[in-house]
Structures are given as C-alpha cells and as structure tokens.
Amino acid sequence: MALMPVDEALTRILDGAAPSANTEILPLAEGGGRVLARDLLALRTQPPFAASAMDGYAVRASEAVTGAKLRLQGESAAGHGFDAPLAPASTIRIFTGAPVPEGADTVLIQEDTERLDDGLVLVMQAPEAGRNIRPAGVDFTEGRTGLARGRVLDAGAITLAAAMNHAELPIIRKPRVAILATGDELRLPGQTLGPGQIIASNTFGIAALARGAGADVIDLGIAADRLDALDEALDTALAHEVDVLVTIGGASVGDHDLVQKALTGRGMALDFWKIAMRPGKPLMSGNLGKLRVLGLPGNPASSLVCAHLFLEPLIARLAGRPDPDRKRTARLGNDLPENDQRQDYLRGDLEIDAEGRLFAIPSAQQDSSLMTVFADARCLIIRPPFAPAARAGSICEVLVLRP
Known part of the structure; x- marks a missing residue:
C-alpha cells in the first residue's frame, strides 16, 4: 500500500463524522464546556421593564x-x-x-x-x-433564539442561558472513545518492570487529549500480543457502544503486530495504514460497522503527533465542536535541510522577538521515542514533502501544542 498524504488521510478520517443524534438534558450548573443540541429560546424578556x-x-x-x-x-x-x-x-x-x-x-x-x-x-x-x-426587552425578548445549536457553552453562554430562565439545557452527547494499548512488553505506571518491559505511557496522554477535545474516555487497559486478548478487548469496546476505538501499537504487519489482523478478522473495513509523514507513518484507519477505528503508532511522539493531527479533529466533529485551530505562521529559528517524500512534524520551541515576530526553533533531537523532547515542545514545525532547504528567518507553518 502506497503512503497516503496527510491531508488526504485527514479528509478520509473525517468523512461522515457528525455529532450524535442522541442528546441529554443537563442541569444548567453542569453545562459548562458542553455543546448545545438545539437552539435555545428565551423564556422571558430582559429587562422585563424599562x-x-x-x-x-x-x-x-x-x-x-x-x-x-x-x-x-x-x-x-x-x-x-x-x-x-x-x-x-x-x-x-x-x-x-x-x-x-x-x-x-x-x-x-x-x-x-x-x-x-x-x-x-x-x-x-x-x-x-x-x-x-x-428599554424593556433591549437585551432579549421572549421567544427569541438566544443561543444557536452547536454553541459551546462558555461562561457568557451559560450566563445568557440562565438569564433566559433555563434551569436545564439540551446537550449533545459526548463521543465515547475507547483506548487500547497493545504489547507484551507494556506495564502500567507504578508496576515493577521485568526484563525487556516498559511503561505504557501513551494511553494517559491520548486520554487527556481526547477528554480535552470533548470525549468520554474508556480505558480498555493493555492487551497482550494474542488474538484472543485483542478479541476480548474489542468485545468490551462494542459492549460500551463506543464511537471511536483507538489502539496504540501493533497496527503494522510484523509477526507480533496483530491489531490489524484481529480487527479485519472481525469485519473491519481497512481504509489505510501508512501515511507519508514523520513521525507517525504506521497509522491505521478503518470502520467496523458504525465504529471508527484509529490505530496509532506505539512510539510516544509518533502516537501524540498523530493524535493531534487526526484524533483531536475527529472528536471535535463528533462532539459538534469547531475544528481545532492550532496552525500558525512563524519564522524558522535556524536552517533546515531539504525534505524527502514524507511530511515532517519537527518538535520545536516558540519565541517572540523584540519586534513581535514569532520564531520556531526545531529541537536538536527528533527521535520519535523521546518524550522529554515532546513534553518540552511548544509546537510542531511542518515541513511539506520535498520541501527545499530553508534558511533561518524564512516563513514556515507550525502546529501549536501549547502557548
């Protein structure tokens, strides 16, 4: 299978993604940060008198x-x-x-x-x-649409909903995301490690990102490199009626990479599993009925880069939220060589000079296993396929990870 361009992969992952038709009614005090399922009309006039x-x-x-x-x-x-x-x-x-x-x-x-x-x-x-x-009604009048469907309920929206006399709010159900780490070598934080074993750290970062994007998260734990273990985890995901299953590791086609085999054996329609990007080439996407499957790479930086690029916007679509707005234009802090056929996402820092210009400085180390580098990074510097060598000060595009 040929390497798929990043933009095409994102388009295919987001194809048909829409908020659930199922809604829930929440008390006003619990609505902060959630998304309105339908227009909210004023139940009174404000002010009710001059x-x-x-x-x-x-x-x-x-x-x-x-x-x-x-x-x-x-x-x-x-x-x-x-x-x-x-x-x-x-x-x-x-x-x-x-x-x-x-x-x-x-x-x-x-x-x-x-x-x-x-x-x-x-x-x-x-x-x-x-x-x-x-004047009476200068703010709003009874029956007027005060908040439109799809509005994220920030402080201003919650205050307006209260002023319009709503004690309860119709809310879009959060998408349910199940996360499954795979690999015989993995142990949970706090456990004693044996020879050749490592901590399953990715799950916790991916879960935090998913919750921040608006999802409810179900942790399926760690599945051993056996088909029966993977089948059992999949049964649990299906029983919870999750919208997205995120697997971490094991999505390639090596002798011990059984995730793809287990899922296709259960009827998953595989869309693709190789992307022209670095880090994050072995990313799998498919559908098992209504269940969307996203298989992330096992390397921590690869997993998190792919989660920012593909999982975060997918959850936003399913939650009825605006697409993430992370891309910015900056200037390179130092020279970069020409690029090959894969789109690079270089971890880097951001600085603002005395003239207010934003500079992106690539980290010296870019190995996809280095979490210290990713945790320190404020941005990902995007290098398109076959980009020519770039000089310090030239314009580049970045994906902001944190301010």
Missing part, C-alpha cells in the same frame, strides 16, 4: 431644565419599584436596575443634581431626553 442604567433621579425631560427644582416624590430600587405615576414637577430617586416609574422618560444622574433641605432636588445640568434608561 430600567434605570444609573443611580440618579427619574424625571420628565421637559421639566428637568437647568436650574429647575423638582419635588422628591419617592424612591425606586431594584426589587422595590415605586408603584405610583410620577407627579408633575416632581422626581423619584432611582437606583441602577430599578424600574422606571410611569410618566418618567429620563434618568438624571445624581452628579448633575443637588439635594436641597426643603425636599427639593436642584437640576444642575439638564439631561438629554431618554438618557440612562434601558
């Missing part, structure tokens, strides 16, 4: 001329409005958020007044008619 935008005095603008003395009739405060009309040549003390009394059309700010001893208020600066009043 309200003062300032502390001051409710007046008729025609009476509140400079030098006029208005008789203080009463007070209107938030939650305690004045329940009588404004009398002629009078004013009502009013506070921010309080209902504007009937007959008043303007709020005179208190800085432009003087309170006199005989119960009168002196107008020191005449206001413009209509000033400092928020």
Whole structure:
C-alpha cells in the first residue's frame, strides 16, 4: 500500500463524522464546556421593564431644565419599584436596575443634581431626553433564539442561558472513545518492570487529549500480543457502544503486530495504514460497522503527533465542536535541510522577538521515542514533502501544542 498524504488521510478520517443524534438534558450548573443540541429560546424578556442604567433621579425631560427644582416624590430600587405615576414637577430617586416609574422618560444622574433641605432636588445640568434608561426587552425578548445549536457553552453562554430562565439545557452527547494499548512488553505506571518491559505511557496522554477535545474516555487497559486478548478487548469496546476505538501499537504487519489482523478478522473495513509523514507513518484507519477505528503508532511522539493531527479533529466533529485551530505562521529559528517524500512534524520551541515576530526553533533531537523532547515542545514545525532547504528567518507553518 502506497503512503497516503496527510491531508488526504485527514479528509478520509473525517468523512461522515457528525455529532450524535442522541442528546441529554443537563442541569444548567453542569453545562459548562458542553455543546448545545438545539437552539435555545428565551423564556422571558430582559429587562422585563424599562430600567434605570444609573443611580440618579427619574424625571420628565421637559421639566428637568437647568436650574429647575423638582419635588422628591419617592424612591425606586431594584426589587422595590415605586408603584405610583410620577407627579408633575416632581422626581423619584432611582437606583441602577430599578424600574422606571410611569410618566418618567429620563434618568438624571445624581452628579448633575443637588439635594436641597426643603425636599427639593436642584437640576444642575439638564439631561438629554431618554438618557440612562434601558428599554424593556433591549437585551432579549421572549421567544427569541438566544443561543444557536452547536454553541459551546462558555461562561457568557451559560450566563445568557440562565438569564433566559433555563434551569436545564439540551446537550449533545459526548463521543465515547475507547483506548487500547497493545504489547507484551507494556506495564502500567507504578508496576515493577521485568526484563525487556516498559511503561505504557501513551494511553494517559491520548486520554487527556481526547477528554480535552470533548470525549468520554474508556480505558480498555493493555492487551497482550494474542488474538484472543485483542478479541476480548474489542468485545468490551462494542459492549460500551463506543464511537471511536483507538489502539496504540501493533497496527503494522510484523509477526507480533496483530491489531490489524484481529480487527479485519472481525469485519473491519481497512481504509489505510501508512501515511507519508514523520513521525507517525504506521497509522491505521478503518470502520467496523458504525465504529471508527484509529490505530496509532506505539512510539510516544509518533502516537501524540498523530493524535493531534487526526484524533483531536475527529472528536471535535463528533462532539459538534469547531475544528481545532492550532496552525500558525512563524519564522524558522535556524536552517533546515531539504525534505524527502514524507511530511515532517519537527518538535520545536516558540519565541517572540523584540519586534513581535514569532520564531520556531526545531529541537536538536527528533527521535520519535523521546518524550522529554515532546513534553518540552511548544509546537510542531511542518515541513511539506520535498520541501527545499530553508534558511533561518524564512516563513514556515507550525502546529501549536501549547502557548
């Protein structure tokens, strides 16, 4: 099978990916960070009455001329409005958020007044008619769409939903992602290692990335390099009705790489398993019915690079979230040689110079097994296939891993 270009691989992985039609109803307090399953209409009008935008005095603008003395009739405060009309040549003390009394059309700010001893208020600066009043419904009106389907519920959206009087929210179900590490050599963190054994670290990084992208994660643990062990793990994934099965390692076609064999034996339609990229060439993609399968390489950096490029956008599509926005333009921090037929993703650092220009500096070591290099990296520097040699200062594209 020929090596597939990265862009084509991503297009095929995302083909048909869409949010689940299944929704759930969550309490408002639990909706933060989730995605709306349908439009949210206002259940009330805000403000429900004309309200003062300032502390001051409710007046008729025609009476509140400079030098006029208005008789203080009463007070209107938030939650305690004045329940009588404004009398002629009078004013009502009013506070921010309080209902504007009937007959008043303007709020005179208190800085432009003087309170006199005989119960009168002196107008020191005449206001413009209509000033400092928020009309009823100026924010939203009952029945209006306040939040559209697909909106990620950030702090502003949650606040608006509450203001519209929603105690519960219709939410898109999170995609379920099952993660299966494979290999006789793997042990969990904290376990004692025998000869030739290593820690299964990839699972935890991939799980963190998947949760951050909006998924619920099911850890299937570690499957030994046996078909019966892989079949048992697959049974568990199917029982949980997961949307995506992510396998780590064993997706190639070596004597001990049984993942592809186990999955095709259960009916998986294999789409591809070789990509023209470095690191991350042995990436497998296929479908087992409605279950999407993504087989990541076993090397830690290869696994994480592929997860950022393919798994993160797949989860975002299934969760109804916007596609990740990680790509930026930068300048190379040092010279790079010409590239071969595989698209390179070089781990590197990011720096901003005194002129505000963003520079990407490739790490000295790029071996795909080095997690210290990946953990320190702030970006992946993208080198297209057959890119010519590049000089320091030339423009490049980067995928930002962290600020």
